[in-house]
Amino acid sequence: MKDNSLYTDEQLFALIATGDEAAFERLFYRYLPKLQLVIRKIVKQEAVVNDIIHDIFLNIWLKREELPEISSPASWIYRVMYNRSLTWVERQQLHKRKQQQLQAVTTTNDAEEAVFFAETSRLVREAIRKMPPQTQRIYLLSRESGLRIPEIAGNLGLSPNTVKNTLVRAGKLIRDHLRDHGIVLPLLLFTFY
Incomplete structure (x- = not known):
């Protein structure tokens, strides 16, 4: 394989399906800048961008036998990218909601405990006075x-x-x-x- 632009995505998918690591590398570098740009806009966290890209290409390599059946590689790659990115965003939002709920429960429990302790202390002092x-x-x-x-x-x-x-x-x-x-x-x- 000479030039990255000489091969279509379909040809690279066919070569990757046979285990061709050079074709895999060409596909990776062909899509890397585009994927980084879009993922960065979706997740808004630089540290996560490369993790998602790694996940996408790991998925491609692990499912390489199925690649020849994919008629539009670019659409498939972008669909996987959107799915992975949106899943990450949804998980972060869920995690954030759970953290907020936990914090609200903790705050409520702390407040309830403080009220209970204050009332108990007041009653103990009252009992001592009696x-x-x-x-x-x-x-x-x-x-x-x-x-x-x-x-x-x-x-x-x-x-x-x-x-x-x-x-x-x-x-x-x-x-x-x-x-x-x-x-x-x-x-x-x-x-x-």
């Missing part, structure tokens, strides 16, 4: 000051068992208060060590 003073003091020393049962007992002059029982009672008071307002949390969240 506790008897000694129970409230022990609870706050445990939760806000981070003191352990023996330290609280030493600071208040109480037995560790009294502090432990008071903390368990405080946890139940909070849990009951939350439950009365429609929030059910496991007692484990209010267990103190």
Whole structure:
């Protein structure tokens, strides 16, 4: 094969069907600039253009035995190019929609969780305010000051068992208060060590 323009697309298809790699290369270079231009306009992403072209020519090579049956090679190549390009665009749009939906769900979930957390925190503070003073003091020393049962007992002059029982009672008071307002949390969240 001498000059790229000496062969028609039909002749190149016939030669490619026999496994002629030089004919395949000529066809590739004949269509490369045209395909790049059109694909670039469709997908609008330079990085994808060569991937689609690679896919088109891989398809041609893998289906080379069928090439002689194609009456209009140029139309066939452009149809494959449009199909591949539009499929890529549709997949990107679908991916983008799914990302937006996921982001919307995540944003909604985050907002719902923030509202739930704020309401739960408000109800916990409300429950603490309703506790008897000694129970409230022990609870706050445990939760806000981070003191352990023996330290609280030493600071208040109480037995560790009294502090432990008071903390368990405080946890139940909070849990009951939350439950009365429609929030059910496991007692484990209010267990103190």
